[in-house]
Amino acid sequence: MRVKLVVLAIVFLQVLYAEELPSGFKRCSSKDTVCLKEAIEDALPKLADGIKELGVPPLEPIRVSKLTVGAGNIVKLVQNYEKIDITGLSQSKLSDLSFDLDKGKIAFSLKCPKVDFNGFYVVRGKILILDVFGKGKCNIRLDNLTGKVNMDVQKKEKNGMTYLKVTKFTLDAEPSNVHFQFDNLFDGNKQLGDNINNVLNDNWKEIYDELKYDYLNAIARYTMRLSNKLFEKIPMKFIFLDFPYDKFVHKMVWVKLCILTLSVLQVVSPDQLPPDFKRCSSKDTACLKEAINDSLPKLANGIKELGVPALDPIRVTNFSVKAGRAVQLTQNYENVEFSGLSDTKLSDFSMDLDKGKISIESYWPLTEFKGLYNLRGRLLLLEVYGKGPFSVKYEKIQGRINMDVEKYTKNGDTYLKVTKLTIDAEPQRVYFKFDNLFDGNKLLGDNINRVLNDNWKEIYDDVINDYLKAVSRYLMRLANKLFQKVPLKDIFLD
The missing domain is CATH 3.15.10.30 (TULIP domain)
Incomplete structure (x- = not known):
């Protein structure tokens, strides 16, 4: 029955998407x-x-x-x-x-x-x-x-x-x-x-x-x-005058198909987890920890059929980092990719859906931000400016993710929604590389990159909150893309 409804919905949508100029x-x-x-x-x-x-x-x-x-x-x-x-x-x-x-x-x-x-x-x-x-x-x-x-x-x-x-x-x-x-x-x-x-x-x-x-x-x-x-x-009849059409009739058909398609899709929309994703009781934290560790590599490329975006890399169009104490720079980043999260391993996990709380402690072997930067200001006591490609690598991160979640009902099924997601992370080492500093002056650029890497801990503590906020927003979106499509009954055994 489900398959027939899907086919019917697709046919209606194909007619529905006959748009006008x-x-x-x-x-x-x-x-x-x-x-x-x-x-x-x-x-x-x-x-x-x-x-x-x-x-x-x-x-x-x-x-x-x-x-x-x-x-x-x-x-x-x-x-x-x-x-x-x-x-x-x-x-x-x-x-x-x-x-x-x-x-x-x-x-x-x-x-x-x-x-x-x-x-x-x-x-x-x-x-x-x-x-x-x-x-x-x-x-x-x-x-x-x-x-x-x-x-x-x-x-x-x-x-x-x-x-x-x-x-x-x-x-x-x-x-x-x-x-x-x-x-x-x-x-x-x-x-x-x-x-x-x-x-x-x-x-x-x-x-x-x-x-x-x-x-x-x-x-x-x-x-x-x-x-x-x-x-x-x-269609050609909506582009060229020598392919005439009755606009009123088209509009009425469009409205009827909208109503019918939406009705069908409301029945069809509840999806299921892909068959290779492990299911557990919501109370079985040992099983859930194992299931999440197993699912992360599978989420690397996203789940196309559910509209879930890729986990590796996370792509962020742009974000800014405000001037701090050690890093008195206005930093603007574009076309940023954050890679390595699919290799995460969970060390501790707790979940209480009645209280709306999920907490994860994890280890990230190696993660990397890379993209394009544009910055100007002071680093420690040094005047710095530049724009171009950049890379920031983090080794051996101990991380903690906290989520606030709530249940809601749609078409008779119960779904989960993440309302807040925060990340705290401490790496063992950070490596910075900013190309084309000082309009390509290699000597000055190499010196600044050396200063960054010699003082990585102070730099990291000054800027990390803005980096992690960008990752948090993306992970929250990814989680909700999954949760809004799959009801709780198709995620948890209880």
Whole structure:
């Protein structure tokens, strides 16, 4: 019965998710290329932030997690890029639009005043005859970009409606100039780094011709994904005027399906623990301790079917650490990953659901924070500033987690909710590493990292509360993702 209800709910949701274009988007006949050109140009700035309700990602910036460019003839460098933001495409203007859905072809020319690639690089090899190495921040700016986009598309039927899918997307483009800026070349040697940046900029045309397809393919892949996110949600009859529909009838069907789908999902939603998770009585602390130790490695990648996020690594978008006594720095962190928690071992455990208290004592062999930092202020008596990648490693932590929980009832089942979660932790040793301090001055940067590591205990005591609060918030969210899906009767034997 449960399986049938799930299948029924999925079918209803597929019909339900036949969305309309947001009201600010212009609709045209698929044969009217003049109107379509205006509609696309008008849509590009509106797509800058994406369309959250449709799951369409932002056009500004395009975010590429990793990009590798192989060695060529002139640029004999292996180039690895990370955390790249590509900006400027929402300002594009179109010309020469051709649009033939029967043949599955869309093509247009575009002009864009400026496109910027910003991110982090690691390179080693040769440019022309010069040996080059380095890692740090980079910017590549393409001025007055003119290009041609070709798309292959196909129609597909789903639940009685016709949708569009982009199967191929190619981009070829030429700028009037390219400006390269790679910070921290030669481990921060400014003279050598400036020379190489000058060589790149003096020979920009030859460099660009050799590298452009890797750069442009990154844009093409993302833009194809963005297009399909839009097309997979909105049928063609809600995009083009020559695919008419009755808006009132559609709205009434939508409302009825909403009510029916929600009713079905309320019956379906109680889930069960995956079969390899051990179940215990809520009073059997020895069994619960063993069950939690056994479950932590299984939670490393999360539980996709329950919507439970990964435990290893914990990902934190951003957090800040206020200035303290020893560390009088304003510290801002982004794209932080905290790894190692799935190797935790419990040493003591207590749980009283009637009093709403859970307490865990544990041992973490090795954990690590890494990501991007931006800081400025004083460390002990030293002026410090910088931004770039960082790593903080903690060895042999003795930790304690305390949780306040409460029971609540939903659709006749009892669930658990964590209302408060705090962590206290003491490591045996901490290792700090902040790259690119003092804008890449290696001598000063190495000295500050040495000061941090020689005084690790004072530094740790000054900043740890803000670090642990970030981890606490994530663990509380992870626990509640699990508890809100699985009733107590499917977790505990009693």
